[in-house]
Amino acid sequence: MSEGMFKTVSRLRSGYATDEVDEFFDLARRAYEGKEAKPLTGHDVRATAFDIVRGGYATGAVDSALDRLEAAFIARARQEFVAAHGQQAWMERLADGARSLYGRLTRSDGEKFVRPHRGAAGYAPADVDALCHRLVGYFDRGEPLSAHDVRSATFRRRSGGAGYAEGPVDAFCDRAVEVLLGVE
Template sequence: MSADLFQRTGRFRKGYDRRQVEVFLDRAKQVWDGGGPPGGITSWHVRTVGFNMRRNGYQVPAVDSALDRIEDAFVSREERAGPASWREAEDAVLARLDRADGARFPRGRFLGLGYRIRDVDELCRQVREHLVLGRGLSVDDVRTSVFRVGRGVRGYREAPVDAYLDRVVDVMRRRGS
C-alpha cells in the first residue's frame, strides 16, 4: 500500500485494521463516483460498517470522523434522489416510542448479553422528546449512544435496538435534526 490514509496507533496499541478500512473506503469511493448503483453502498452501510482491531492500526476517532462525513454525503445524495416513504419510517419510529418502558424491544435470552433496559428506554424518551417536542438531541447523540450490559431477560436484545436506532438516525437526518 502507499501512504497511510490516517494516523496509526503505534506498535503497542490497537486501532482499526488498515486493510479493511482502505478496502471499504475504496469501495465507497467507487460507488460515489459511479452515482450509487443499485446494490452499492448506502448511508446505512457507512453507518454500520465495522472493522477488526489490530496493533498499529488506524486511529479509531480519525476513521470514525471520516465515516461520519462520508455518511452525511451519502444521506444528502439519497435525499436528493427522492423521499421513498419517509413519513412511514417516521410513523414506525414514533410507534415504537409509544410502547411502555421495558416493552419496546425483545428481551434477551437466558444467560445472553444485551443492552440494559433502563438505558435504552431513557434514550427512547429523549428521542421522543426530540421528535415530538423539538427538544435538543443530535444525530451524533443517537449514533454514539452507549448502553450498559443487561444480562438475560434484564436486557433488550442488541440487534433490534441497533436496527431501530439506525432508523431513528435516518428520520432525524431527513428532518434536518
C-alpha cells in the same frame, strides 16, 4: 504514523485494519463518483465493520470519517429523491420512517424491546428508554436531538431477563439515525 488515510496507533494498541479501511474508503469514493456498478448507501456505510489489529488506524478518526461519509450518501440520496419526486414526497418518506419508530416509543418503559436469550448480553432498559424519551421529545415537541446523539448513545450492560436484546435496539437506533440524517 501511517502513510495511509488515517493516523495509526502504536504497535502496542489496537485499531482498525488499515488495508480494510483503505479498501472501503476507495470503494466509497468510486461509488460516490459514480464509478461503481453497485451504488453505496448510507446504510451500507453504517453497516461497515473492520477487523481490530495491533497498530491499526485510530478508531475514533475512522468512525468520525464514516459518520461524515454516511451523511454525504444520505444527503445525495435526498437530493436525487427530491429531484425525482419533490420535497413533499421526501418529507412523507421521512414521516413514514418516523412512524415506523413510533410503535416502540409508545410502549411502556421496560417493555420497549425483547429480552435477550438466557445468559446473553443486553442493554440496560433504563438507558435505552431514556434515549427513547429523547426521541419522543424530538418528534412530539421539537426538542433538539441529532443523529450524532443517537449514534453516540451508550447503554450499560445487562444480561438475560434484566436487559433488552442488543440486536433489536441496534436496528432501531440505526433507523432513528437514518430518519434524523434525512432531516439534518
